[in-house]
Amino acid sequence: MTPENAANARRLARDGVTLWRRIAETLRREILAGGLSAGDRLPTEGELAARFGVNRHTVRRALEELSLAGLIRIEQGRGSFVAEDVLEYLVGPRTRFSEWIRRHNREPSGRVLDLRELEADRRVAAGLGLRTGAKVVLFEHLGLADGRPISLASHYFPAARLRGILEALRAEQAVTRALDRVGVADYLRQSTRVTARMPTASEAALLEMLRSRPLLSCENVNVDREGTIIEFGLARYPTPRVQIVFEP
Amino acid sequence: MTPENAANARRLARDGVTLWRRIAETLRREILAGGLSAGDRLPTEGELAARFGVNRHTVRRALEELSLAGLIRIEQGRGSFVAEDVLEYLVGPRTRFSEWIRRHNREPSGRVLDLRELEADRRVAAGLGLRTGAKVVLFEHLGLADGRPISLASHYFPAARLRGILEALRAEQAVTRALDRVGVADYLRQSTRVTARMPTASEAALLEMLRSRPLLSCENVNVDREGTIIEFGLARYPTPRVQIVFEP
DNA sequence: GGGGTGAAGTCATCTAGACAACTAGATGAG
DNA sequence: CTCATCTAGTTGTCTAGATGACTTCACCCC
Structure with missing residues (x-):
């Protein structure tokens, strides 16, 4: 020895x-x-x-x-x-989840996975307050922080209410700026619903996470200042990397 | 070499x-x-x-x-x-969460942390459909599987509706058997709401988990066969160890 | 300027060996 | 029989060193 x-x-x-x-x-x-x-x-x-x-x-x-x-x-x-995102050590119980996410989404790093118009299925229609089959625009986005994926989000917008949103998204490649372009200067989170589940193979691959780790799945509805629903979002977060504190 | x-x-x-x-x-x-x-x-x-x-x-x-x-x-x-519980590799997307949990809770291993009567706060009262301040019985239980904690659950029962539940819980040390003793032979999960958050220090210690890992927090309401609310539960699960597949 | 090339710096993997910590079963004293 | 102790077997920690893989940057050549 x-x-x-x-x-x-x-x-x-x-x-x-x-x-x-x-x-x-x-x-x-x-x-x-x-x-x-x-x-x-x-x-x-x-x-x-x-x-x-x-x-x-x-x-x-x-x-x-x-x-x-x-x-x-x-x-x-x-x-x-x-x-960079050791926010779990900094945020208190009063921290707003939406603000935290917005801070991340404002990061320019990210990748658009899909962008197209389609007809709303029942779930999306319910979230947007439309009838099934109504035209919606899907914007699917992989959010990166320091090159590592932290969110996989599907944003659905009502095509009729937000004229030109498809082109705006194509040009801006980002939700907030595209909404601003079609006249929505500000928006608020109306509701959030979170569940946890195991990732599919493709989700795990995109988010670079182990399939044995749970995924945080977050559904939310955003409204403009008048209270009109302008977006239904379905975001997935890899749990070891993204950690969320919810208010009780 | x-x-x-x-x-x-x-x-x-x-x-x-x-x-x-x-x-x-x-x-x-x-x-x-x-x-x-x-x-x-x-x-x-x-x-x-x-x-x-x-x-x-x-x-x-x-x-x-x-x-x-x-x-x-x-x-x-x-x-x-x-x-023993690599259920994430076995359960399909159609597996019912409640059944999975019940399979765990039926295990005799576990430890009662608290058992007493108290007055319902707003949250518990809302869950049980009572007015704030109504008498409820709290049964706090740490579920173990192979000696490792897998759930930390607080069960609230309406004292007036379930006469003798406190004594039944003291005698049986388990929810299902105690309910059976006071005349509730079967019960169903009426609703489940899941969020994810970071554990408190005591939760992390009890569940033997890292404070940097998220906790699955599950609120649920159980009803008897007539639809009467008989329990409001608040269960917490350590995520690396307990992994849940939710139906989309 | 542009673009390869190579060297230095850093993390990743693998081997080898020693000893500590812990478990379970055998042994022996009482 | 009971209980303490010993022992063999297994995982945990630490050291030591070699080499591979990747990043960065200076350098040189064109």
Whole structure:
């Protein structure tokens, strides 16, 4: 046994907590205390190993823990970074979900998966307050944060009420700006309904999540300032990555 | 470099998939194919290492993956076992949530956390169709499966409608049997509402879950065969461990 | 300027070995 | 018989080192 190994074994015996847990806890506190801000790069694994006086593999175990907890993001060849959306540590019970999502959706990163006009099925019609078969515009969008998918949303708009919405979406590639273009300067979330379920294969692939992890499925209805329904949304979020606090 | 290392490195280069992923995938298929049943013990890490011709650490990485996915359960000093409730791999989209839960709750393992009469707050009163301040009986229960917590449920019963429910619960320590004792032979789930949120510190501790993982919070109303509301339940489930498929 | 090329830096995987922590069963003292 | 103790077997942690894979950037050539 090397001297270092012996010393660390004694330390474990004294404290009753494994080294990698102590290191993870130390780093977690430093991140949450604000010593490192979102997006900041952590020291390299080698530097951390030197700092804590342990082997690099021990540091890796600690970083893996923080990564699983969603606190950091590890990128091969680049480094480890404080995760941008550790909002779960910041938001209180009064935080509005809609505001949180809007902050994400305002990010320019994202990908349009589908955009077309179709006839509303019963579910969409009910959400929009239309009759089944009415013309609606579907805008399907994959939201990214730092290149990682965080939302898969299907937005349905009433084609008759929002004339030109298809073209506006095609031009803007974003919901808020497209709505602004057709005269809806502001809109509010009227209702939200959340369920959890397992992802389908394609959902899991798009959201880059394990099929064994649940998906948060969020249905919501948006209205303009006059209270007219202007959108029915169905968004899916990968749970380890996206975490939501709901008001009781 | 040892010959084994060199051979495995070549194999990696040829297939483009890491060894531990291949091993995890092989074991996953074997488990799902039914070669191993729920509760069965896997070979030891050493045996698996010999079988796949790799180092024990490589096998450990694969087992860790399966454990995170909820497929197996690793116990220090004992071995690795196929997880008992990998229901997410078995239930189809038509599976009824209530039936699944009932199957769990019928398990005798569990712990009563609280049992007392109190006055209904607005939320409970609304759920039970009573006025605020009406007497209700609270039964708080931690459900276990194989010694691991899977649900934290608060059951509220209308004291006036169900005379003797407090004593029945004290005697039976279980909801279904207590209801049977006070004359409710059968009951149905009238409504279910699910949200997801972050656990409080005490919830996370009771459910033995990470505070960074979301909690499934499930409100439901149960009625007897005549349609009378007999219970308002508020159950919380730890998401990595409990996974639910909802019908669309 | 544009575009390859190569080197340095960083994380990912794999091997090897030692010892600690824990479990379960055997053994033996009382 | 009961209970404590010992022991073998299994998983957990830590060290050490080699190599692969990926990113970035400086450099050079055209």
